[in-house]
Amino acid sequence: MKLMRSRFRMISLLLACIFLLTAVLCTVSALKQAGIPLPSAQKLLPSSVSPAPETSPAEEELTPVPTDSATDEILPEATDIQPDSEYNIYGL
Amino acid sequence: MNRQKSSPRFRFVGAAALLVLLALLAPALREGDQRLYLLAGGVTGAMLLCMIIPARLFSLDRLILSLALYLGAVGIISLAPANPDAALIQLLRCSVGAVALMIGAMIIRIITPSMLTAGISSFLGLLLLAGSLLVSDLPFPFTEAALVLLIISFSSLLVCHGGTAAMIPGVIGTVLLLLQGMTVEAFVLALTVLLLLWSADGRLGIMLAAFVVFAGLFWGAAQLGYLPAFTLTEEHSLSLSTLVSAGLFGSGETVLLPETALPASSLIYPLSENYGLIFTGLTLLLYLPLMLRGASVAGTARSRFHAVMALGCVLIFSLRIPAALLAAFSVLPLPLTPLPLLTDSLPDLAVQMLTLGLLCGISSVNEANLAEDAHLAMLAK
Numbered sequence: 001m002k003l004m005r006s007r008f009r010m011i012s013l014l015l016a017c018i019f020l021l022t023a024v025l026c027t028v029s030a031l032k033q034a035g036i037p038l039p040s041a042q043k044l045l046p047s048s049v050s051p052a053p054e055t056s057p058a059e060e061e062l063t064p065v066p067t068d069s070a071t072d073e074i075l076p077e078a079t080d081i082q083p084d085s086e087y088n089i090y091g092l
Numbered sequence: 093m094n095r096q097k098s099s100p101r102f103r104f105v106g107a108a109a110l111l112v113l114l115a116l117l118a119p120a121l122r123e124g125d126q127r128l129y130l131l132a133g134g135v136t137g138a139m140l141l142c143m144i145i146p147a148r149l150f151s152l153d154r155l156i157l158s159l160a161l162y163l164g165a166v167g168i169i170s171l172a173p174a175n176p177d178a179a180l181i182q183l184l185r186c187s188v189g190a191v192a193l194m195i196g197a198m199i200i201r202i203i204t205p206s207m208l209t210a211g212i213s214s215f216l217g218l219l220l221l222a223g224s225l226l227v228s229d230l231p232f233p234f235t236e237a238a239l240v241l242l243i244i245s246f247s248s249l250l251v252c253h254g255g256t257a258a259m260i261p262g263v264i265g266t267v268l269l270l271l272q273g274m275t276v277e278a279f280v281l282a283l284t285v286l287l288l289l290w291s292a293d294g295r296l297g298i299m300l301a302a303f304v305v306f307a308g309l310f311w312g313a314a315q316l317g318y319l320p321a322f323t324l325t326e327e328h329s330l331s332l333s334t335l336v337s338a339g340l341f342g343s344g345e346t347v348l349l350p351e352t353a354l355p356a357s358s359l360i361y362p363l364s365e366n367y368g369l370i371f372t373g374l375t376l377l378l379y380l381p382l383m384l385r386g387a388s389v390a391g392t393a394r395s396r397f398h399a400v401m402a403l404g405c406v407l408i409f410s411l412r413i414p415a416a417l418l419a420a421f422s423v424l425p426l427p428l429t430p431l432p433l434l435t436d437s438l439p440d441l442a443v444q445m446l447t448l449g450l451l452c453g454i455s456s457v458n459e460a461n462l463a464e465d466a467h468l469a470m471l472a473k
Contacts, residue, residue, distance in 0.1 A: 005391050007291035008403055012387030015410050019380050022414040023373075026421040030369060033336040033422075 105143045105154070108162040109136050112169060115367070119173040127176035134183060135165050142190055150197050153389065153455035157193070159382045160448045163433040164189055164441070166375050170363035170434075178436075182359075185438045189445035196449020197456065203244065205397040210248035214261040217241030221268040235277055236443035238265065240450075242281065243404035246288065251397045255293035259285060259302050266306065270313040273320060276415045276426055278313075282306040284407040292400045322425040332422040335364045335372075342368035357437055358430035360420060376417070376431070383410040386448075389455045402454045405447045 113136045120128030139161050147157055164186040172179040203209055220238040224230055242265045249258035262285035269278035289302055313319050342365070364372045383406060390402035409432055419426040430437070432444045 001396070003294065004292055004396070004399065007294070008387060008391045008399070011287055011291060011403065011407070012384055012391070015383050015387065015406075016380060018414050019383065019410070022417050023377070025423045026417050027373070029332065029421040029423050030336050033332050034339075 105139070105158045108158060108165075109139050112136055112139065112162070112165045115169045116172055123173075125176055127180060128172055131168065131172055131176065131179055131183065135168055138183075138187065138190070139165060146190075146194050150194065150452075151456040151459060152197055152452040153385070155385050156382065156389075156448055156452050156455065159378055159385075160193060160433065160445060161190070163375070163378065163382075164445070166363065167359045167434050167436070167441075170359045170366060171436075173366045174362060182436060185436065185441050188438060189441045192442040193445040193449035193452065196446040197453035200398070200450050200453030200457065203248075205248045205251040205395075207248075207252060210245045210252065213241045213248065214245035217245060218261065218264055218268065221265055221272075225268055225272050232439040233437060234439065235269070235274060236440050239277065239281060239408050240405065240443055240447055243284070243408055244401060246285065247397050247401040247404060250288070250292055250400055255289050255295065255298040255302075258293075259289065259298070259305070263305055263309070266309055270309060270318050273318060275313075275319055276412070276429060279310075280408060280411045280415070282309070283411060284404055287407060288400055288404055291403065292396065320427065324422060324425045327428060328419065328422040328425065331361070331420050331428055334361050335420065336369065338365045338368055340368050340370050342366055342371070357435055358416075358420070358428070359434040359436060360431055363434070379410070379413050379432075382448075383413075386410075386451050389451050389458065392458050393454055394458065394461050398454045398457060402451055405450050409444065409447055 113132055116128060116132035116135060119125075120132055142161055143154065143158060146152065147154055168179050168182045168186060171182055217238040217240075220234040220241070224234055224238075242261050245261045246258045249261070262281060266278045266282050266285075269275075269281060286299070286302055286306065290299055293299075310319070360372065360376075363375070386402065386406035386409070390399050390406060393399035393402055412429065412432060415424075415426050416429045416431045418424040419428050420431075430440070433441065435441055435444075
């Protein structure tokens with residue numbers, strides 16, 4: 001019974017880890033979709049934190065480019081872009 | 093002493109009821125709709141009533157009960173701004189769910205580990221799964237109920253006859269789920285059986301045999317083409333864009349989503365649309381204390397039967413949350429499924445509440461045992 005309870009605690013710890021990992025992955029996915037580049041989160045860190053290493057050309061290529069959907073969200077009215085009526089479900 | 097212990101939980105209930113009241117009053121004041129005022133009063137009153145009368149009557153675990161009621165209420169408030177009629181129907185569903193929770197808390201005192209319990213629960217569980225397989229156009233999904241019945245059967249068989257016998261209904265259930273193409277549910281059931289075997293039985297031979305059997309089942313299903321193609325589809329990207337489109341604090345307007353944007357009747361989409369990502373994220377984080385409290389109830393159970401059943405209920409309830417979230421946020425190409433308690437399917441909601449009711453019942457049995465111990469210790473002095 002004692003061994004079973006210690007294993008129960010390990011399983012609950014495992015569940016918590018899986019849940020927190022899921023929360024982090026979902027947050028990253030939502031930020032990417034919203035067009036918020038993840039490196040900009042470094043600005044929130046205090047200046048005492050060591051700066052990020054310089055990006056190589058290969059890494060620069062991987063920098064996320066704002067997508068059309070993100071542009072639509074940021075500038076919903078000031079552009080001439082006509083959103084596709086199929087996806088224009090919010091009347092923007 | 094009892095008052096000090098329960099006070100923070102009462103504060104949580106008060107805060108949750110206030111939040112629900114404000115979330116329903118804001119659209120009511122904006123729209124001036126009488127139905128929204130009715131919902132604001134009804135939902136808050138029902139939450140407080142459930143926390144006072146049945147919780148005291150059946151000595152239910154207040155944390156599990158309040159979190160379950162709050163998540164149920166979140167399902168109502170997600171529908172309220174755009175469709176008050178649907179929110180009223182959801183209130184009725186949640187009321188049925190609350191009754192199911194009370195029933196779950198009561199029947200745990202009746203169920204005892206025996207061959208009869210194991211036979212009835214495994215027969216009913218497998219019958220529901222086989223029925224879903226044979227009759228494809230059933231009006232209600234019965235998978236949730238079948239999984240809970242299989243967990244009861246597993247616990248009973250494990251206590252009475254050991255791990256080998258306990259594994260059999262789980263293996264047959266996994267086969268039936270794989271034949272229906274329910275890969276996530278089959279994986280959740282297989283993983284639950286494996287983790288329960290490891291924790292409660294612990295023999296290496298049984299564990300290895302179970303692992304080989306389940307791995308063989310999934311391999312065979314993949315070879316025979318019963319596993320779906322795991323690729324991100326248009327539905328996944330639509331799901332993610334729907335979740336993100338309202339921004340952090342919601343669109344500020346009542347949004348009526350089209351039917352195509354609501355895969356699998358999940359209420360996370362209207363919630364995110366009307367109240368924003370921050371409120372949705374904070375609400376989803378409440379699943380963590382619910383899981384941990386359930387695991388804590390399993391860890392403090394005195395009887396092996398209650399301990400295994402409680403952990404099985406927690407695993408069946410909890411393992412689906414990451415799968416549903418990862419699919420909804422388009423991280424993994426899993427089928428889109430509704431989150432537990434945030435669904436407008438009455439059978440699913442009722443069975444999920446019943447599962448939490450079983451946990452509440454086991455918690456009350458634990459407290460009764462502790463009180464008896466304290467009484468005996470006092471008499472011994």
